[in-house]
Amino acid sequence: MKRPSGPFLLLGLLLILPLMLRDAYYQHLMILVLMWVAIGSGWNLISGYTGQVLFGAAAFFGFGAYTAALLSSKLGVSAWWGLPLGGILSVAIAFPFGWICFRLRGPYFALATLALNEIFRHVATIWESLTDGMIGILVMQTFISKLPYYYVALAIAILSIVTVDVVMRSRWGYYFVSIREDQDAAESMGIDTLYYKMLSLCISAFLIGIAGALYTNYMGFIDPKVVFSLHEISIMAILVGIVGGVGTIYGPLVGAFIMVAVQEIFRTGGFGILHFIGQSTGWPFMSGVIKYVSEAHVLSFGILVIVVILFLPNGIVGDWSLIRKFLIKSKKPAV
Amino acid sequence: MAFFEVQGIVKFFGGLAAVNGVSFEVKEGEICGLIGPNGSGKTTIFNLINGYFPLTKGEIQFQDEKISELKTHQICQRGVGRTFQVVKPLKRMTVLDNVIASAFLRHHPRSDAIKLAEETIEFCGLTHYKDKIAKSLPIASRKRLEITRALATQPKLILLDETAAGLNPHELEEAITLIKKIRDSGITIIIVEHIMKVIMTISDHIVAINHGMVIAKGTPAGVVSNPEVIKAYFGEDYRA
Ligand SMILES: Nc1ncnc2c1ncn2[C@@H]1O[C@H](COP(=O)(O)OP(=O)(O)O)[C@@H](O)[C@H]1O
Ligand SMILES: [Mg+2]
Numbered sequence: 001m002k003r004p005s006g007p008f009l010l011l012g013l014l015l016i017l018p019l020m021l022r023d024a025y026y027q028h029l030m031i032l033v034l035m036w037v038a039i040g041s042g043w044n045l046i047s048g049y050t051g052q053v054l055f056g057a058a059a060f061f062g063f064g065a066y067t068a069a070l071l072s073s074k075l076g077v078s079a080w081w082g083l084p085l086g087g088i089l090s091v092a093i094a095f096p097f098g099w100i101c102f103r104l105r106g107p108y109f110a111l112a113t114l115a116l117n118e119i120f121r122h123v124a125t126i127w128e129s130l131t132d133g134m135i136g137i138l139v140m141q142t143f144i145s146k147l148p149y150y151y152v153a154l155a156i157a158i159l160s161i162v163t164v165d166v167v168m169r170s171r172w173g174y175y176f177v178s179i180r181e182d183q184d185a186a187e188s189m190g191i192d193t194l195y196y197k198m199l200s201l202c203i204s205a206f207l208i209g210i211a212g213a214l215y216t217n218y219m220g221f222i223d224p225k226v227v228f229s230l231h232e233i234s235i236m237a238i239l240v241g242i243v244g245g246v247g248t249i250y251g252p253l254v255g256a257f258i259m260v261a262v263q264e265i266f267r268t269g270g271f272g273i274l275h276f277i278g279q280s281t282g283w284p285f286m287s288g289v290i291k292y293v294s295e296a297h298v299l300s301f302g303i304l305v306i307v308v309i310l311f312l313p314n315g316i317v318g319d320w321s322l323i324r325k326f327l328i329k330s331k332k333p334a335v
Numbered sequence: 336m337a338f339f340e341v342q343g344i345v346k347f348f349g350g351l352a353a354v355n356g357v358s359f360e361v362k363e364g365e366i367c368g369l370i371g372p373n374g375s376g377k378t379t380i381f382n383l384i385n386g387y388f389p390l391t392k393g394e395i396q397f398q399d400e401k402i403s404e405l406k407t408h409q410i411c412q413r414g415v416g417r418t419f420q421v422v423k424p425l426k427r428m429t430v431l432d433n434v435i436a437s438a439f440l441r442h443h444p445r446s447d448a449i450k451l452a453e454e455t456i457e458f459c460g461l462t463h464y465k466d467k468i469a470k471s472l473p474i475a476s477r478k479r480l481e482i483t484r485a486l487a488t489q490p491k492l493i494l495l496d497e498t499a500a501g502l503n504p505h506e507l508e509e510a511i512t513l514i515k516k517i518r519d520s521g522i523t524i525i526i527v528e529h530i531m532k533v534i535m536t537i538s539d540h541i542v543a544i545n546h547g548m549v550i551a552k553g554t555p556a557g558v559v560s561n562p563e564v565i566k567a568y569f570g571e572d573y574r575a
Binding site: 169170171174175177178181182184185186187188189190191192193 | 385387406407408409411412416417419423424425426427428432435436437439440443445448484485488
């Protein structure tokens with residue numbers, strides 16, 4: 001990543017990828033990956049760089065998603081307006097929320113985001129006159145082809161990575177990391193820690209809110225259970241953040257790729273391998289195994305968090321030199 | 336009005352009066368030594384000046400402004416820098432980045448902040464460690480990093496809390512030289528130090544405290560020969 005040509009090569013690859021990868025299923029997965037790059041980048045800014053763990057990313061994701069959906073269902077405006085508006089309204093939530101929660105240090109912020117997540121989920125479920133509750137909201141999709149969605153998602157992913165990169169090179173970035181490393185030191189260096197924590201959270205909420213609005217436009221349907229989901233969104237966001245590498249610019253990209261793949265492996269039972277084994281061997285218990293595997297992904301997510309924290313505390317990007325050393329070492333005896 | 340003035344400050348931790356009615360003033364450009372046995376309240380006084388703890392009672396004035404109602408970062412913005420006795424390096428950042436983060440307070444384009452940071456690092460003799468991660472530094476250099484970071488906020492008054500503790504004789508000489516250099520650059524200093532050699536050679540005036548109260552004030556020679564101070568340091572039975 002040190003060579004400046006790296007990002008451009010990557011960008012070029014991502015630009016032509018859907019033209020080579022014509023299978024709609026893989027295009028769908030790539031769109032999800034790009035959406036998760038935005039969410040992961042947002043999470044990474046407030047949690048990885050600023051050190052304030054965001055447990056309830058779904059609060060902002062779902063808020064962005066509902067903004068887009070309600071624009072269309074209630075106001076008859078194109079749900080695409082949800083992209084900017086979902087981001088801006090998420091900031092409008094993040095601002096007072098941060099103002100209240102960041103006065104306290106320690107785990108209060110993390111827990112409060114979890115609470116916000118749950119409050120929003122309940123409100124979206126109960127306020128049926130607005131949201132249709134559990135029934136959810138259907139939004140007419142604009143395109144049949146996946147390509148336009150792919151490029152919109154790519155633009156959002158690029159926006160996220162560039163935003164985080166630019167911010168982290170600026171004074172704000174220095175302040176965020178200072179706050180993460182030691183709040184007392186930061187305060188005595190003249191840094192208004194409350195203000196800069198709020199600023200970091202607002203940028204995060206903006207990126208995550210946009211990703212939520214993208215989800216509505218792309219999937220064409222949302223309900224509270226999905227977009228405010230604790231494990232599908234909030235915990236997944238943490239995983240995307242830490243698997244790739246906490247506090248690294250490209251960590252969320254790597255994390256998004258791996259986590260969408262992992263999620264998909266579980267959802268499909270190893271891309272159908274288990275099905276295949278079950279069918280070809282005729283073992284009756286395989287259908288049970290398949291069912292458990294596809295439902296065990298919440299558990300496996302937890303295990304993955306532990307494994308990553310134990311062996312790669314800085315994630316795949318952050319510990320890349322460690323991984324390389326390990327690979328080279330383990331190759332040598334074979335030679 | 337004095338450049339810097341502490342008026343009857345009191346700090347209670349539960350029932351314990353860590354600081355109990357301390358008053359003193361510091362003139363612009365001088366070095367004020369704050370001495371006292373362990374646990375006498377010196378660090379707490381710094382934490383009160385710096386706004387890290389709220390005052391129980393009293394008032395602190397800096398350049399005709401009551402700073403005791405401001406927040407820590409605002410007090411720093413007014414021109415009061417500090418170091419921590421228990422050092423607080425920004426561990427996973429390089430020395431340079433530690434200091435750049437500080438320099439941003441008064442120098443906005445990043446290039447300006449970097450320039451000031453590099454000058455300050457040079458001034459404090461940390462150039463050799465510039466690109467090292469802060470947590471990898473030996474303790475003497477960490478103490479120096481504390482000073483460097485405080486200086487990069489360009490304070491008018493700096494509070495140094497035992498920055499010479501645990502240094503070997505050679506490092507001690509360097510520390511004294513640095514403190515004098517800071518004074519010569521026009522920065523007023525309040526310094527807490529146990530090592531009498533340091534305090535005696537550099538202070539213009541000394542405030543001695545015990546049990547959170549001022550027991551003597553004045554010139555270094557006067558304070559050190561004060562019977563109260565001798566008693567506080569060496570106990571009742573000590574005969575000179
Ligand atoms: N945060 C705190 N909470 C409770 N007691 C404290 C706190 N900080 C200091 N003290 C107490 O206040 C007294 C003065 O401590 P301190 O200012 O650190 O002394 P010094 O720096 O002179 O060695 C001690 O008795 C100490 O135990
Ligand atoms: Mg102390």
